[in-house]
Each structure stands twice: as C-alpha cells, then as structure tokens.
Amino acid sequence: MSTFKAPKGTYDLIPPDSATYLAVREAIAAPLRNSGYGYIETPGFENVELFARGVGESTDIVTKEMYAFETKGGDRLALRPEGTASVLRAALEANLHKAGNLPVKLWYSGSYYRYERPQKGRYRHFSQVGAEAIGAEDPALDAELIILADQAYRSLGLRNFRILLNSLGDQECRPVYRTALQDFLRGLDLDEDTLRRSEINPLRVLDDKRDAVQKQLVGAPLLRDYLCDACKTYHEEVRELITAAGVSFEDDPKLVRGLDYYTRTTFEFVHDGLGSQSAVGGGGRYDGLSEMIGGPALPSVGWALGVDRTVLALEAEGVELSLPASTSVFAVPLGEEARRVLFGKVTELRKAGVAADFSFGGKGLKGAMKNANRSGARYTIVAGERDLAEGVVQLKDMESGEQMAIGVNEVVAELESRLG
Ligand code: ATP
Ligand code: MG
Numbered sequence: 448m449s450t451f452k453a454p455k456g457t458y459d460l461i462p463p464d465s466a467t468y469l470a471v472r473e474a475i476a477a478p479l480r481n482s483g484y485g486y487i488e489t490p491g492f493e494n495v496e497l498f499a500r501g502v503g504e505s506t507d508i509v510t511k512e513m514y515a516f517e518t519k520g521g522d523r524l525a526l527r528p529e530g531t532a533s534v535l536r537a538a539l540e541a542n543l544h545k546a547g548n549l550p551v552k553l554w555y556s557g558s559y560y561r562y563e564r565p566q567k568g569r570y571r572h573f574s575q576v577g578a579e580a581i582g583a584e585d586p587a588l589d590a591e592l593i594i595l596a597d598q599a600y601r602s603l604g605l606r607n608f609r610i611l612l613n614s615l616g617d618q619e620c621r622p623v624y625r626t627a628l629q630d631f632l633r634g635l636d637l638d639e640d641t642l643r644r645s646e647i648n649p650l651r652v653l654d655d656k657r658d659a660v661q662k663q664l665v666g667a668p669l670l671r672d673y674l675c676d677a678c679k680t681y682h683e684e685v686r687e688l689i690t691a692a693g694v695s696f697e698d699d700p701k702l703v704r705g706l707d708y709y710t711r712t713t714f715e716f717v718h719d720g721l722g723s724q725s726a727v728g729g730g731g732r733y734d735g736l737s738e739m740i741g742g743p744a745l746p747s748v749g750w751a752l753g754v755d756r757t758v759l760a761l762e763a764e765g766v767e768l769s770l771p772a773s774t775s776v777f778a779v780p781l782g783e784e785a786r787r788v789l790f791g792k793v794t795e796l797r798k799a800g801v802a803a804d805f806s807f808g809g810k811g812l813k814g815a816m817k818n819a820n821r822s823g824a825r826y827t828i829v830a831g832e833r834d835l836a837e838g839v840v841q842l843k844d845m846e847s848g849e850q851m852a853i854g855v856n857e858v859v860a861e862l863e864s865r866l867g
Contacts, residue, residue: 456563456571468574470768471757472556474603475576478595479554484578487553489533491560495525501532501740505647512561526560530577531733531749532740538581539742549582550747556754568724568756577730579749581737586681589712589732589748590688596716596728596750597694603757604766608718608727610694613702614682615650615713616674617734624673625649635663650703656723669700678711685712710734712748718756720763727760728752772823775866776803779815781831788855789830789840795859801866819845826862830855 453459460468480486495515502508514526527533534553538544543551556576563569578595580588593610600608616624632645632652641660645652653664674682689696696714704713713731721727730750737745761768776796778789789805796803804822806815812829819827830840839852842861853861 454571456565458570466770466773467758467761467768468754470770471603471754471761472574472576475596475599475752475754475757476554476556477602478598479576479578482552482591482595484552484554484580487534487537487555488557489527489530489537489555491558492524492526493533493536495523497532497536497740498525498528501535501736502529503648505644505651508561512563514560514562527557528559528561530555530557530559530575530751531579531736534577534579534749535581535736535742535745535747536740538579539737539740539745544582544743544745550585550588551581552578553581554578566724568721568759570755574754575751576754577749577751579747581747582745584734584746586684586712587688589685590692592730592748592750593685593689593696593714594692594694596730596752599752600716600727600757603761603768605718605757605760605764607720607764608716608760610689610696611699611702611715611717612686612689612696613699613713614670614674614678614711615703615709615731616670616678617710620673620675620678621670621710624668624670627668627673628653631667637663653701654703664701667701671698671700681711704729704731714750716752718760718763721756721759724756724759726753727756772802772825774802774804774822774824776801776826776828776862777819777822777824778803778805779812779819779827779829780806781812781829784832784835785830788835789828792828792840792855792859796862799859799863801862825866828858828862 498513499509508528513528515523517523534555538551538553554577557574558572559575560572562571565571578592580592597610615621628649629645632649637645637660641652641655652660653667655661702713702715704715709731711732711734715729716727717725718727719725728750732746732748734746736747737743778793780786780789793803793805804824806818825845827843827845828840829843834840834852835855838855840855840858841850842853842858843850
C-alpha cells in the first residue's frame with residue numbers, strides 16, 4: 448500500500464465493481480438518448496458567481512458545501528456542486544436557445560463536488576446523470592422527464608423507489624404563501640440559524656431534516672392551498688400525464704428542494720432501502736433561473752439522478768445487473784513461438800470486434816489458466832510447440848469443458864461465428 452489514500456469523502460471505482468457504475472450511468476442515459484436529448488459536457492469548475500446566483504446564496508450548497516478557490520491568476524472559481532447552472536450557462540453562451548428549436552433538450556453525466564459530512568451515500572465527490580429541457584413551458588415536458596427517470600430505474604430492475612411530487616407555485620402565488628409560512632415560522636421555537644433562514648428562504652425550513660424541527664412543522668400552511676389557478680391547472684395536467692403513462696407517484700405537499708431556483712413542478716425519487724440518504728434523484732421546473740444568470744426568460748425543467756446512491760439502491764434490493772463478461776476469448780501461449788502466434792491471433796480477434804485478452808508475463812499453464820478463468824472468457828485458445836508444428840491451436844469451451852484442435856488459420860473465423 449502506498450502512503451496515500453483517497454481523500455476523505457471520496458472513493459475509487461475499481462474493477463469489477465466499476466462495471467456496475469458504468470452500467471448504471473448508461474442505463475440512466477439510455478432513455479434520454481432515445482428521447483431527443485443531446486449530450487453536453489461542461490467544465491468541472493465555473494466562475495463561483497454562477498453558482499452563487501444560479502443555485503442561491505442562502506442554500507447549503509453555496510454557503511457550506513462549495514469548493515471555492517482563487518486561482519493564481521486571481522479568478523474566483525468553484526468546483527461544480529451540481530449540473531443545472533453550468534448546463535444553462537453553456538446553452539446560453541452557445542445561443543442554443545436562438546436556434547429556433549425549443550425546447551433545447553440536453554443530458555450530461557459527470558462528477559460533482561460538495562464539502563459535506565461524509566456518510567454512506569453522501570460523499571464529497573459523487574456522480575450524477577442529468578437532463579435539462581430548456582425553453583418551454585409545457586406540462587408534457589415535466590411529465591416526460593419524470594417518466595424517463597422512472598423508466599431508467601425500472602430498466603435497472605429497481606422496484607422499491609417512490610416518486611414524490613409537488614408544485615412550488617410561481618411568481619404570482621408563491622410570495623403570498625411565503626408570507627403566510629413566515630408568519631407561522633415566527634411563532635415556533637427555532638434556533639437562530641433556522642430563524643434567519645425563515646427570513647431569507649422560509650420554504651427551505653420545510654426541508655429541515657431534524658426531528659425537533661419537523662415536529663413543529665406539523666400544522667404549517669401548505670403551498671397546495673395557495674396555488675394560483677394557472678399553477679393548479681398546470682400541476683393537474685402533469686399529474687394526469689404521468690398517471691396515464693402508468694407511473695405511480697405520491698403527492699408530497701411538503702416537498703421543497705435545496706436549490707432556490709425551482710418553480711412549479713418539483714419531484715424527488717426516494718429509495719426505501721437507503722436509510723437517511725434516501726434521495727436517489729430529484730428535479731423540477733426552474734422558470735426563473737435563466738434570468739437569474741443574466742439570460743432571457745427561458746422556462747425549463749430538469750432532473751439529476753445520483754449514480755452512487757442508485758448503485759447502493761441496487762445493492763439494497765439485491766439486484767445483480769447481468770453484465771456481459773468483458774472478455775470473450777483468452778489466449779494462453781506455451782513457449783516463445785506460441786507467444787508470437789497467439790498475440791497475433793488476439794490482435795486479429797480484437798480487430799474483428801471480439802473481446803480478447805492474452806496471458807502476459809510468461810506464466811506457466813496453470814497460472815495462465817487461472818487468469819483465463821478469472822477473465823470470464825467463454826473460450827480459451829492454448830498452443831504449445833507441438834500444436835504449432837501440426838498447424839493447430841487448442842480451442843477450449845470454458846462452459847462445457849470441451850476441447851478441440853483447430854487450424855491456426857481457421858481459429859479466428861471459428862470464434863467469430865461461435866460468438867456471433
Ligand atoms: P440530499 O437532500 O440528500 O442532500 P440534494 O437535494 O442535495 O440531496 P440534489 O442536489 O438534488 O441532492 O442532487 C441530486 C442527486 O444527487 C441526489 O438525489 C443524490 O442522489 C445525489 N447526491 C447529491 N449530493 C450527494 C452527495 N454528497 N453524495 C452522493 N450523492 C449525492
Ligand atoms: Mg444536499
């Protein structure tokens with residue numbers, strides 16, 4: 448072991464487990480790619496001001512969790528704590544919204560950084576796959592995203608997750624609710640920090656995870672009872688479309704999200720096998736964000752699903768993804784000439800698209816066969832001097848144990864046809 452360890456709150460993805468992470472990322476992305484979302488990649492860091500404005504000055508993310516730093520050149524940057532602000536920034540910068548084809552639908556996958564107290568399911572470096580649909584106010588778009596996330600989780604074999612749904616209202620109705628909530632909160636026995644928060648962003652108090660706070664919130668006014676007609680109609684349509692798609696959800700009138708920019712549709716995916724870090728993903732509509740970061744009015748909706756917690760959810764449900772073995776053919780040479788010949792065959796197989804690997808390091812037959820077994824390869828090709836003198840190699844089916852001699856010049860085509 449080296450003297451260095453992965454930094455606190457981080458972990459390495461290593462084989463074979465890393466294959467599950469890749470598969471989860473792909474499974475989440477697949478429904479998006481299939482639904483008109485284009486891939487976008489933005490830098491791992493941004494101007495710190497983008498997050499301060501875009502995520503919100505009063506959020507935990509900005510006040511406590513951001514890795515902000517000054518560069519040697521004097522720029523104030525931050526490692527990205529989330530994806531939405533960056534994606535919208537990039538879309539505006541590239542004028543994607545002016546190409547006349549709204550909504551602009553984008554998906555992304557990457558690493559995010561938050562200085563949090565590390566726990567199971569809560570890390571300082573974690574992965575998300577996300578989707579944003581920018582520039583359209585249409586309940587079908589909100590519904591589409593919820594349906595696609597549901598499809599992604601189901602395609603992985605997850606069952607014990609729930610979709611929580613709420614509406615946060617808009618510029619018209621939320622201020623009225625906000626005042627009512629503030630009046631209510633002022634009458635509670637809250638610590639100074641929380642009282643301050645009730646003044647700046649009272650909705651976020653509803654999201655407080657502490658029991659002592661939650662107990663006092665039992666009689667809190669609910670946004671549901673304050674929604675204006677437009678918000679009510681919009682929300683009803685989202686609910687109808689999701690229901691018609693056969694996706695079940697629960698209305699959660701207390702659901703708010705940690706980010707300041709959400710309006711109307713808000714949702715969270717929770718998994719019941721994860722203990723306190725139960726949110727596997729979340730999202731919602733953010734009609735005001737574009738203007739907050741200096742862009743035009745662009746009503747938008749999106750979500751981000753956590754890859755780390757989705758993997759934990761698979762473990763919690765005991766779901767084993769059926770991942771194909773990464774190697775189909777393993778070559779075991781015995782002697783120098785066989786090394787040259789089989790290395791050539793491995794190269795040919797790879798060119799033909801067959802996943803092949805080779806016993807490196809001049810091992811004996813026993814050690815090499817151990818490697819062949821570990822590789823999960825369906826077939827092994829073994830050759831020694833005598834085989835080559837006869838112009839053959841030994842082809843072994845690792846599943847049935849059957850072995851046969853086959854011409855050196857035929858083996859690639861034979862393997863291709865057997866594996867094809
Ligand atoms: P939480 O309430 O658990 O802190 P959040 O509201 O901060 O979650 P979002 O910003 O909505 O989370 O991020 C979307 C998803 O990303 C979460 O549902 C979760 O799966 C994942 N995620 C967020 N923060 C972390 C983290 N520190 N470690 C691992 N996954 C995370
Ligand atoms: Mg958080």
